Amino acid sequence: xxxxxxxxxxxxxxxxxxxxxxxxxxxxxxxxxxxxxxxxxxxxxxxxxxxxxxxxxxxxxxxxxxxxxxxxxxxxxxxxxxxxxxxxxxxxxxxxxx
Amino acid sequence: xxxxxxxxxxxxxxxxxxxxxxxxxxxxxxxxxxxxxxxxxxxxxxxxxxxxxxxxxxxxxxxxxxxxxxxxxxxxxxxxxxxxxxxxxxxxxxxxxx
DNA sequence: ATGGTAGTTCGACACACGTCGTAGTACGGT
DNA sequence: ACCGTACTACGACGTGTGTCGAACTACCAT
Numbered sequence: 459x460x461x462x463x464x465x466x467x468x469x470x471x472x473x474x475x476x477x478x479x480x481x482x483x484x485x486x487x488x489x490x491x492x493x494x495x496x497x498x499x500x501x502x503x504x505x506x507x508x509x510x511x512x513x514x515x516x517x518x519x520x521x522x523x524x525x526x527x528x529x530x531x532x533x534x535x536x537x538x539x540x541x542x543x544x545x546x547x548x549x550x551x552x553x554x555x556x
Numbered sequence: 557x558x559x560x561x562x563x564x565x566x567x568x569x570x571x572x573x574x575x576x577x578x579x580x581x582x583x584x585x586x587x588x589x590x591x592x593x594x595x596x597x598x599x600x601x602x603x604x605x606x607x608x609x610x611x612x613x614x615x616x617x618x619x620x621x622x623x624x625x626x627x628x629x630x631x632x633x634x635x636x637x638x639x640x641x642x643x644x645x646x647x648x649x650x651x652x653x654x
Numbered sequence: 655a656t657g658g659t660a661g662t663t664c665g666a667c668a669c670a671c672g673t674c675g676t677a678g679t680a681c682g683g684t
Numbered sequence: 685a686c687c688g689t690a691c692t693a694c695g696a697c698g699t700g701t702g703t704c705g706a707a708c709t710a711c712c713a714t
Binding site: 507509514528530 | 659660662663664
């Protein structure tokens with residue numbers, strides 16, 4: 459499950475990852491559940507494989523972290539890392555009405 | 557010079573516009589010059605036409621505003637609008653070292 | 655063991671995107 | 685009037701991206 463260190467996270471990659479409606483849904487859902495969520499439980503208007511694709515994009519950008527838990531992949535937002543690198547960014551994104 | 561009203565700015569479009577290295581250079585340069593800058597004066601590693609393309613992307617996303625001033629296009633960051641819609645977002649982006 | 659649940663991987667496909675060069679427009683100065 | 689400066693517009697090209705279905709893997713329960 460490759461995932462960048464905090465020092466390797468790039469702002470352009472993070473912003474590009476956030477700039478997709480489906481991935482925004484994921485990030486918003488994860489922000490509501492600080493303990494993490496089985497990624498399959500987030501309702502998304504796409505198929506399983508597309509879901510996997512978006513989760514990989516977010517993970518490789520450094521926005522989320524995934525750990526195996528039995529047959530599920532527990533997904534959490536890396537809020538501490540993102541807040542440390544880009545203070546206010548997530549708050550601004552999550553505050554958006556549209 | 558089409559440019560969205562504040563109410564028509566979409567977070568996904570804004571983030572997608574910010575998720576490009578060249579456009580990040582532009583936004584950072586504009587953030588340093590609150591009064592606006594002739595867009596040709598920002599050093600960019602691309603040709604004129606590509607520069608125009610990126611400026612249009614930023615303008616249509618609602619991030620910048622351009623007004624004609626003689627033969628130059630004065631470009632300003634719409635910081636008030638973005639800060640009002642997504643408080644902290646620009647601060648986080650601009651705080652990024654990498 | 656068997657089967658079901660949860661995800662990933664692999665092509666494939668259409669479309670969007672960044673880039674360029676060339677041509678065009680518009681304004682200002684000489 | 686003419687020319688230079690500053691940018692925009694238009695196509696073209698290669699690459700990246702979001703989407704899907706089908707096949708595969710891993711784990712748990714029965």
